[in-house]
Structures are given as structure tokens and as C-alpha cells.
Amino acid sequence: MDLGKQIFLLIMCLQVFLIAAVTDPQDFAALSAVKSNWQNTPPNWISIDPCGGSWEGIQCSNSRITSIVLSGMGLTGTLTADIGNLPKLQNLDLSQNMGLTGTLPPAIGNLKNLVYLSLVGCSFLGPIPNTIGSLTQLISLSLASNKFNGEIPPSIGNLLNLYWLDITDNKLTGTIPVSNETSPGLDLLVNTGHFHLGQNQLTGTIPPKLFSSNMTLIHVLLDSNQLSGSIPSSLELVRSLELIRLDRNSLNGPVLLDFTGLTNLSQLYLSNNKLTGPMPDLSGMNLVTYVDMSNNSFDASSIPPWFSSLQSLTSLIMERTQLQGQIPDSIFSVAQIQSVVLSNNELNGTLDIGNNYGAQLEVIDLQNNSITEFAQGSGYSKTLMLKGNPFCAKIGSTENYCSLLQQPNTSYSTPPNNCVQHDCNSDQISSPNCKCAYPITGTMHFRSISFSDLGNASYYISLQASMMDAFQSNQFPVDSIALSDPIMDEYDYLDLRIEVFTSNSDSFNRTGFSMITSQLNNLTFFQRPSSFGPFYFTLDNNGYFSGPNKSSNKGIIIGAAIGSSILVLLLLVAGIYAFKQRRKADTATEEAIRLRDPFASWDRNESAGSRPQINGVRCFTFEELKKCTNNFSDANIIGIGGYGKVYRGILTGGKVVAIKRAQQGSLQGNVEFKTEIELLSRVHHKNLVSLVGFCYELDEQMLVYEHISNGTLKDSISGKSGIQLGWARRLRIALDSARGLAYLHELANPPIIHRDIKSTNILLDDQLTAKVADFGLSKLLDHTEGHVSTQVKGTMGYMDPEYFMTQQLTDKSDVYSFGVIMLELVTGRNPIHHGRHIVTVVRMAMDKTKDLYNLHEILDPAISVGNTLKGLEKFVDLAIRCVEEWRANRPAMGEVVKEIENIAEQAGLDYDVEMLSTSASHYDSNEGTSLTTKSSLSTVEVFHILR
Template structure:
């Protein structure tokens, strides 16, 4: 296998997470900190050897993800991800010097020692993930300073001592998981002061016989309260004030008294109060709970009668079940019609009423108990009656269980998945909901996901281990995922892009399985590299592997090819120059890393200086992207005919020594994506952003209406809109563009191109994704997403948040101005409102609801005209620096939270344009 194939599989779309910019260095104190962290750790697999290099960010230290702070010009560590590295040693106090870090992830290692109190200095921290180690000692009070912390996940360790009161200050925390430790002392009432807490999970600790604070019943956002086996005493507090409680587990404690009669949330799925010393009767408030799956009251001192009202008047959803475990109590009677439906399981063994089972006609409920039921092993293994010889199982192909096409055979991608804290007890009723949740966030459809197996982990009933299989979408041409799609799925899962669901809770990635057509002879070590790359920290490993493979593999005859004449075919393309490989080497200083300015699916992009001093951008195809010679020159011929001030111009090409390169004009201000990043976004006023939008739209309009044949770009995104020295936008990268059929005077062209879906998640037209019908309106959708980025500064997809949904919700609630990019400065409100209306029209789900590109350009020109009439212009004389002119001194500044009525703004009129500041 070619070394480039290994590199492509391992990269997993995460190179953009690393700081490669020339001339930028890591802050000195953070360099010192990371070296101290490395000295404290022992790495048996030697995967941290590159931490010995000089600059952690610029040198891509494994697991170190950086970003630049515009205030001091330094690169700062933003994420430290070293999960599942088999690391030994201790956590260094110098971690506290990484003051810009948002994610600290050391899950599933063998780290020992205590948690340094200095971690409490990292007030920017959003995720603290230390579960699955051997950490001991007590929890430092200073961790209560982490007011931005969303997830506190330090379960499955050996932590002792009390829970600090200061944890009540974790005002942003939603998931607080400290189960399976050795915590002592008492349950602090202060934990109820965490206003956003959704999961409080402290199982299997020892709180010394203390009581559950009454204030825990006031946690208004709590979904799950799990205090199983914590040596708790006293009575159960009134928990009826928790409006959305889904899961309650107070089992295996020493709780006494009666069960509170107050009714719990109607949403509750699970009530586990077993193995306590509770007395009294079953409260009537447990009757008729519509979503209840399990009521576990076994092994208590309860008495009285059992009422059939518990399951009566409940309409069970499809596949829903209800388990009532009342074993080993003192129940002596039953009331009501004790003939439950088939989906209700009742366990009465060990109660006095079972001595009279025949008379009461309850013999079937008094059998010997077998403990808690295990979840089914393979809920999706339905009986498929298809010919076995048509689907080569030995090559890891399988019939797709839910395929809309019968006997559809395809190769699945396997994923080990762990639900850390689901708020349910039985999974089958939620199978379809889970599939929709996962696939919708991965850009797939539900039938592409098969749940091959699942099991509740023994001794840790909170966790549900699953093995998922993802199948490629059915088409007539391929029954496997392509490399790009594998990379995309791996990246989304491994980087925790899937948002946390209230029902299923936070998840952990366990492994990926790349076998059959996906293994392609890849060794286990390389597969491991792919997984780690998806987790954003294996790029260096993959590069090392790639270098080794490159040394071992033959050079594809490159030495011999140097003796070939430059032009293998007599090709003369007007306006485009042919360059030799040697000229490209000289221009890029032998393709040095210092000159690399980008990378995409086509290959790497280098800045080069030609012999005449012209600065260019050179796109060098990697071997997996090489075309046939005829196809390559056909593409060059097409590109050479495209001339527009808002398209990046092709200067030349190189086709020599089994290399293919395209030489473009150099755009000194880089991509729009970079310009919208934190380091430079403050330079972009609304006037400049509108100008960029108009330039981009004009470039796309040229492709649709003036190019011959017309071209659909198919991958419009902020990274493919480049900016010259005056911040004029030019559309680039037609690597996956498609030609639109044209009429010849006798036939009518089709309105769309049927094609395999390609594009970038977040920018991809949803109707095109579903139908595979590509039209010009697909480009309109993608450009609409770019417009929303320009207005809000948000990314199309970030942490499960979709920009279209977020903006639509804000606009419909009258809070449009609250989501405008705060770095924009003062802006004219009516113009912004018109621009937002246009952006949302472009990003409608249905093609018929979107404007044409011509309408887009005309509307942007109208908004620009409004700006000029109001005296807001983009001065060309001021573009040499920031490229921005001021909004003027007569601007009006209404309040930041101005309410926007009448959206989408059909009543807007030109004239005096009020100006407001974003939040």
C-alpha cells in the first residue's frame, strides 16, 4: 500500500486543529509547563517522544491542540487530549499554567497520585475528563473555581476524602460524575447550588452514614440523581420539586422511613429504591406514571397491598416494558384486577402473599428470582431471508437490516460505544430514538445504523456498552464507504461533536473496527493511528508511519522519470504556463514545511515565488488524487477559460515526474475562514463583510451563468473563499465541481445533475444530500451558510449546534441582534436585518424556497446601495491596512438587546439607517 494512502487515512481531517503558522511560537510559560507534565508521565508506548522538540504547538506535540491569542500574539494550549495512552506517573502542578485550556482529557490511563490544586487556576476549562485512572488523594477545594466547567468526569478512580463545599460554585456544570471512588464524609448541601446540573452521579462511594440533603429536591434542571451504594442513612427527601427528573437511584443504602407520597416527574423512567430499610406502603403517586420502565422496591420492609393501578391507565408505547420488582418485602395483599398486560413483569417472591399464591391466582409472579434482567444482546439482529452466497460474509459484508432495498449487501464500519449515564433502564423502547439521534448528528439516515449488541456493564448498571455498525447509503454503484466518509464519521464521533442527549447522556468512544474492504492490508498499528487521529492527537504518529512506509516503498519510478522530456504530450493552453518540476522545487524551497499554507482533499498547498518574482499558490496533488493525463489537461483547459475578478485565477500547471500541480494567483489575506477566526475577526466591519459576500456571490453567479458550460461549484465554504490584499473575495477550488448540462438547440437540458453526494458537512445542501440531485440552488444553500458565518462569527457546526437552527430560533424569538458577531462593531440595523433575511432564504431546506444566484446578487447590491445612501462606504484608500473604513461618527447606538419585530423584514425601507452595537 502506498505511503500516501496511510497518511490520508490517519489524518482524519484534524490537521486544521494544529497551529502551523510560520513565525508563531508557544507562550514560554506553557512550553515550560508541558515539559514538566512530560517529565511526570511515563509512556510505555513511547508516543510522547515528540514532546522533546522545542515548540509544542508549532511542532505538533501529540495531543496538544493550540490556538493563537490576538492580545499577546502567542500560541496557547487550548486542548490537551491524551486519552487511552497507557500513561503512568502523576499529573504535574504545572498544568495550572495552561490558563487558556478548555479541554483536559486524560481518560483511560494508569495515572496515579492526586489531582493538583493548580488545575483550579484554569478558569477557562470546559471539560475535565480524568475517569478510568488510579488517581488517589482528596479533591482540592480550588477545583470549585472552574466556573466555566461543563463536565466534571473523574469517576472510576481511587479518590478519597470529602466532597469540597466549593463545588457548589460550579455554576456551568451539567454533568458531575464521581462514582466508583472512595469518597468519605457527607453529601454537601452546597451541590444543590449548581444551577445547571443535569446529572449528579456519586454511586459506590462511602459517605459515612449521612443523610441526603433536603435541598437536593430543589435542583430544577436535574435529570438524573444516582446515589447507589453510598452508605446513606435517614429518610428520602421530597424530590417532587425536580420537574424533569428521569432517573432516580437511591438503592443499596440504609435509608429508613416511608417513601414520600409526593408525585415525581411524569417523565421519570426509573425508580430504584431497593436494598434499603424502607417501611410503609407503596405510595399512590407511583401509579399511572406514563414513561416508567422500572420500579425496584425489593429487599425493604414495605407492607400493605399492591395495587394494579400502577400499570393501569398507562398507554404503553411500542416496545415499551414495565418491570415491577417487589421481592422480599412484607406485602400481604393485592388490590384491583391483577391481570397485567404481557409487557408488564411483576416479581413478588419473598412476600407473605405468595404463601396464598393459588388462591390469589398469582403463582406466575412468585417464582424464584434471577436478579436483574440483562439488556438484549443484539436488538437489530432481525431474521433476514436472503441468499448467503450473494453477500460474502468472509469479506465482512453483511445484509443491511433496515435497508429500504431488500437484501442490500454492504460493508459496515464498526464502532465501540459507551453510554456513560443514560437516564433509562430498558433500551429497546428507545432504539429508534437513539438511531435518529446518532445518525442525524452524523449526517446519515437511521437505516444506516445497526445496533449489533448492547449490555449493561456488570456492577455499573449506569453504563450501557454498545457495538454499532454504520452502513453506507444504498446506491447502485458502491456498497462501501469511501475514505473521505470514513474519516468524516470517525472525526465527528471521536471529537465529541455529537451533542449530549438528555435521555442517553454523555458518551465515550471505545474503538473503531476497520476490517474487510476498509482494512486494505493496514496493520493494527496503523488502525490505531487512524483512531487516535480522529481523536485529534495522532497526526505525528501517522506522519512517522508515513515516512517509514515511504522509505520502504519504491519511488514509483520517479528517478527514471527525471530523464523523460518535460511535456509528455504537446499541449498548449492559452493563458496558462507549463512549469517543470524543478521550477516548482525552486519556487517552494523544495516544498519546505515553512512554505506550506494549507492542505485539502487534493493535496498540500505551498506558497511559491517564481523566477520572475511572482508570488503564487501551488497545489500539489497527493498520489491518491492523481488523474489521468487526459483528465488533468481537460480540467486545466476548463479552468483556463474561467476569467472573473471574483474567481482565483489559474497561472499554470506542472505535469512531470508523476506529479500534478496547479499554480494559482496568491491571495495574501488567506481564506475567509481564517479571517473570521479569533485572531483577526476584530478587523471586519459590517461594510467589509457585506463586500466579501457580494464578491463571493458574483463569482458563483459567473460560474452558473457565464461559464461555458455552466459550472456548479459543489463545495462552497469559508475555506474556499480567498481574500486579496484589499479584502476582495475570490472563489477558489473547483476540484469537485460539476458541469451543468446545456441545451444544443434541439433538446431540453435536465434541471439537475445526478451525482454521488460530495461536499463539506455544515455547508451541504440537505435536499441534495437526500436526493443526490445537484442543482445551482445547492450552491445557493452553501453560500447562505457563509453569509450566516459572516453575520454571526459562528461555525456551521460546532459542538452539535447547527448555525441555521441557532440563527432561525434567535430571529423567530425577536433576538436576532443578540447573535450578531460581537467583533463586528457598530452596524446599520436595517441593512443587517435585510442581509440576515437573505441568508436564511438561501439556507432553506427545500430548493424551491431558495432564491437564484442572480436574485442573491441583486439583493446584496440593494443593501450596498442603502449603505452608500446613508454615508457608509468602504474606502479603497483604507484597504492597505485592515481593509476597513469606519462607520462614521454620527452612528446611533441603541441597546444591545434590541428586539426585532416583523422578521423577515419585508417592511424595510431605505433612508436613514440606525446603527447598533452587537452584544
């Protein structure tokens, strides 16, 4: 077929399709322009008829596009002004697409019919356009967890139909806008039920004009900003309020609110401010369940009567509030009470819990008061903390309540639903109904809760039932839901892991996936139990549609390809002859290229992008590595993880290596392989694991490293490796690790952020020299930006909270993780234990006026018994600086190195001598065998370069 006939055929096909198309041409042109700036769009977006062709995520009415819902689809790119050319659009949900960045175009204001706008969990930046105020039909505006900066647009005050306003967790600055003669403001939103403005950088006072008696607000969340001044008394005019969060600001002066009119109030957070004057009186607030006024400077006073009068109260948190005098036993007898936290006050006299304490009372924390006696006849057997009181000094720390107690059990996991769970393959998870499947996974973040007993299963059972009812009543393909791992984060938000399992097969199709993730950010979708407050959802970045379960979507992809358009088929037919001819010509050259280019077969369409760029490392053949591992014998396996297996191998010449072999269909696959090979091929430092070579052949991906004989730092701290680490050795390990990280941050060009620093990624060689390992999640740092905008990855417990909130990765994220390792070295504890973070545990126990900062009870016995812990206090000071909440307050790794060197020098430790003597004579306490000898004979030398 000649070229003229091909062009004629193409024109005829286009004409046929344009005549038959259902979609309005203007809408098709606009959506096509938007699509052209996105990657990873749904696979059936290939026809020229979004409405007639049933494009995933697109809904239409009378040929006009009315809804775009693409939540969690992995979209990347920008949102262009073309979106404003969809005048009939009512619903736009692009939430949970971290790859969407750039500014929000002012043309968004052209969508006059828009009712629902959700961009939660993306990476949009810049100012929120003032044109947002033109969306007068808008009911829900959800812009949380992005990177928006600048001021809150006053024009939002024009959205008189708005019910839900959520701009939490951004970088918004300036004051809260209220109306004046020339400009609208948030005070005009009398029909709005939710003001969620927390976790920004708002300054100035809370304007008294913001609140009025004709408002219908339910939730006011202004927490974690930089607001100052007094709490406006106009807040008491909003009688519909159920939740007030003003904590973590710089509010000052007396609290002049009259709470008697706020009869619906359930939760009140005023902690971590600078409030003064009399403690607020909550008498008669019979619906109040949770009160936290900690860390303020109220007038010194005895315990007020209202503490005991709130019959719905579950949690009373009054740490550092200048309370004094005797504690009445009536405070413990409130029927629903679960937690009474009155630590760090001046309470005195005799503690008498009484015999009528509440049946649900789980925690009584009275640490660091002036209690002189304890009447022990109550029989109370739950968590009681009296450490730091004169009573404990008198009797010594012989009683559990006078030492650092075990924390109450906060673990929970949805049990099987009267069935026996199966052993699923490594990628699948067993559901509560005992079906192996690929669930949607992520975290629900609840911004307030009415309870403090995180181990109480009844709350989660009610929540699970409510969510299942919502999904089933809306005929969503959900078989079951699993909830687990409740933990309170640093903002007093409850983080709860969730897994949603499909009822149709073993995995969700793209439409079901998007619907579920969209509704998980929809407050009105679930009839939540009253125990749980407002929430938002963050989706795990687990490559759902690119991992092993992608085969379950094959039918969708095939169906989309078949039904997309006759045009595509005709073009394929027209070009097939040319393709075959071209293929014959190329086949011969491809083989030759592959022989001299190990990455000739690299798939450029993979998410890993272009082929790796490497230098200075050896390319092994598959047969070479097969031979040196005895055909990848199980006897040579020294590690197993999500990426694959690690084998011990002996190269020709006798060199021992560790070979990391990716399993077929690994979720990380090309991305991790490329990242590690590119980074390690160009960085060289004695405190970084060295890359010897690689293999990329026959669908195999293998990385070959130097062999590290003494396993991970985690194994040595825990005692699993049989190696005991004294204080001096731990200082040396900290210094080695810090030097490795400082090299990555300050000497590598461009700088490298590791992103997964943890004790299992610090390896110890036969001299116990520490080496940083596992660069699969690492990122290069842009000098101009100072950060990398990326989806959150890492390990819970070590993860930088500011990175988790902002999705901005910096070198200070590694500093935070390193600070956690420093605290591990001191305490020997896991980062998260019984629902409490090691940072919180150390901070609560620290008393700088006492020897070793009063940390005796939480120090690792391996370093605290029979040793002089020179420099420990300065080491802990440095660790606490490393784990500061905001990265600006953390030191750089270069500073960390210098400070640890100074600590070692001031402590009089000669590490060069110590290192030699240790390798020669350090003994395993269990075996009685010298470390050097033991290392040379070991056949199970663990090399953990796996996460």
C-alpha cells in the first residue's frame, strides 16, 4: 500500500470516528490536552471517545464530561490550564498521586459547576490561586498534604455552599483572612462544617471576627501553626462545635471562653501553647471525652472539681499545668475514664486511688510530682507511674511503679473471621476471610479520637463494621477490611494501618482501586463511630499496577486495546509490513549490541527510566555467578528479603562476595537495581559497602558486593550475632556510620540522600568497622532546590516526620534516621516498642540535672553494667538534636561527625588502638571464642543489604 492510500485511509477512519463519537469535541480536546502532560494514564485512554469509549475514571452526561476520578493511579506530570475548558465538570479527584506537581492553574476557576475538588496527597506547590473563589457551587475543597505556600486566598470566603475546607499539611503562611470592606474572608462561610487549617505556618492572631453565632462549624483545627495572641472569646458563639484543636501554637494570655454554651463539645486540645491565668473551667460539659491542656503556664492551683464531674471523660491530659496539692480519689472513679496524665506538676500528699476506680482506667501517670505516700489498698493493677516522686526516693525503685514501667499494650490486628488463614506467596496477604489477595494498603490518620486506650479492640471493630457497611451499601467490590498497628504520632493523630481486600478476584481493577482510594478520603462516606474524629488517608506507594498482581488486570488491558478504536487496528495493519521488514533488519544488530552492551535489553518503558549509567564495576555473566554460588544453592543463602535472596559466593581467585539476586517480578526490580548500581559505582569510602559488579542477563538482575562478615548493627545490639558491643565500640560505630553519611551528603557530587538509614542497614566487618549499606531507595539531591520531592519511602520508626508530612526529602531526613540509631545504641531498644517511639521515651525520661540524665532505667545493660559511660550525656544531647521535629533545627552530618569526634576525644578514647585490640581479643560472651577466630570459621555470615 503506497503512502497516498495510507493517508486516505487514515482520513476516512478519522471521519468515521468523529461522526460516531459521543464525547463533545470541546471536552475531548480539553481532556486530550490535559492528558498530554500526564504519564501513567489508564491503559484504555487510547480511543478518541472518552464518553463512548468508557475511559476509566471518566463519567459523562449528555456527551459532556462531568467527573474525573483518578485517585491513586500513579499519575505524574502537571495539571495544565486546559482543565478549565471542561465547563460541565462537577467532580475532580486526583488525590493520592504524588507524581502530580507544579502549580494549580488559575484556570481552575473556570469550572463553575465544580462541586467536589480533591487533590489530597499530591505534590502541588506554589500559591493556591485566588480564582478558587469563583467555584461558587463547591461543597468540598480538599487540598491537604501538598506543598502549597503563600497566604490563604481570601476569595475562599465567596464559597457560600462550602461544607468541607481542608488545607491541612501544607506550607501556607500569613494570617487567617477575614472579610473587610473590599475583600471576603473565611468568616463568611456560615454553612461550612469543617475548618481544617492545621500543620501549616500561619502566623498572627486568631481573628475574633472569624467566629459568629450564625456559623454551623463542627470542627475547628488550627493546630501546629505559629499563631499567637489570645484565644478569641467569639469562639464560644459557635454552639455547634464538637472539636477544637488549637494545640502546638504560641497562643498566650488567659482563656476567657465561657464553655457552658458549647454543649456539643467532645474534644478540646489546648496543649503546647503559652496560656496563662486560671485554668479553664469545663464544669457541666457532659459530652466532653478528651481534654489536653498540657504544657501551659496556668496559675498554680489545686485540682479543680470539674476533673471529677465530666462523666463522659475518657482522657485527661494535664502535664505541666502548675497543679498542686492533694489528688482526690474521685478523679479516678469517673465511669469512662481511661487515662489520667498529671505528670510534672506539684501534686503532693498521699496518693489514694480508692476502691471505686473506673473499670476502664488503664493509665495513671503521676511522674515527677511531690507525692510522699501511697495508699496501696486499692488493688489497682494496670499501668501506674510514680517515678520522680519523694515516695519512690524513700522506698527505692523496688516497685514497678517507681521505675520506668512497661507501657500498656497498644497493639491490635484484625483477627481472622472464623477461618484458618493460608500461607500466601510473598506478594499476597491473607485477608480476614482467609483469602490470599493483593489489598489496597495505606494509613488512616485520625485528627482526633475520643479514647486513649489504643489496645481496646472494640473501637476498631466498630470502625471496621462501619466502613464495610459503607462499601457494601454502595456496592463497592470489597470483601473485607483489616486494621492494625494503632500508634499516636507526634501531632497526637492516631495512625492506623488499613488493608482493603477485593471481593471479585485476588486484586482490584483500576476502576475499583480508584473508587476505593477516593472514598477513603471522603469524610461523609463513612458513618464513623463517634470515637473517631476527622481523618485523611495516605496510600502506600506499592506499585499496585506494576507488580506481580498486574496479571489480574490483563483482561482489562486486553479489552481496552480491542475496543479502543478501529483506527488503531487499521493503522497497525497498514504498518505491519513495514514493521516486519524493519524488525528483520534490526534483529541481527540487536544481538551484536547486546554482546558489547550489558544493558542493551533495558526496557525504556519501565518506571526506572533510561538505562543505568555506570563506571568502574565489573560485568559478570550469569554462568560466572551461578558457578561461584554452586548453582545458587540454598546452602549459600545468607539473607532473604522483599527484593530477593542474597548468596555467599567465592569468585575465581578466592574473593568472597555477597550476591543479591532479584526475584522474578520483584516490585522494586529495575528501580532499585538501577539506583544502587548507579550510586555505588561512583562512590567510594571505607564506611560504605563497596559494589564489586553486577549481572544483567537472561532476565536476571544481580548485584555483587564485598562480603561483610559480622552482619548488621541491629543483630549486634540485640545480641543475635553473639557480639557484645561496649560503650567505646558503639561510639566508634556511630562515628564510622556518620562519616559514611557525611561523605554521601557533602563530598559526593551531586549529593546523595540514603533515605533508609536504620540499624539493619549498618553492617560490621571483621574489624567491627561500620559500613552503610542498601542504596535501593537513595536519591540525588538537587543543589538548587535543596530537597527532592518524592513519594514517602523508608522504614517506620526511622522516618523523618517532616519528610512524611511534606514529601520533601532532604539530607536532614538522613540526620533524623541517624539520630534514632544513636538512641538505639544508647538504649538497645527498637525504634517503636509497644506503640511508643524511642524519641518520646528518651525525652520523657531525660533529666539534665541528674547523673547520666536520669536515663539509668532505659540504658542498654550491655553498656551500663560495669562501665564508665564517658561522653554519654553529650552523645544523647546530639541525638536529640538530630531528631528535632523540624529539619532546620537538626545539625548537618558533617557537624555530627565533628561532635562525635569531640565526644570521643574528651572521653579519652583512642580508637585506633582500641580497634586493633578489639579485633585481636574481643570475646563472644556465649561461646568463649575470640571474635577473629569465630568470624573466620562462621558458615552463616549474615549480609543484610535487604530492607
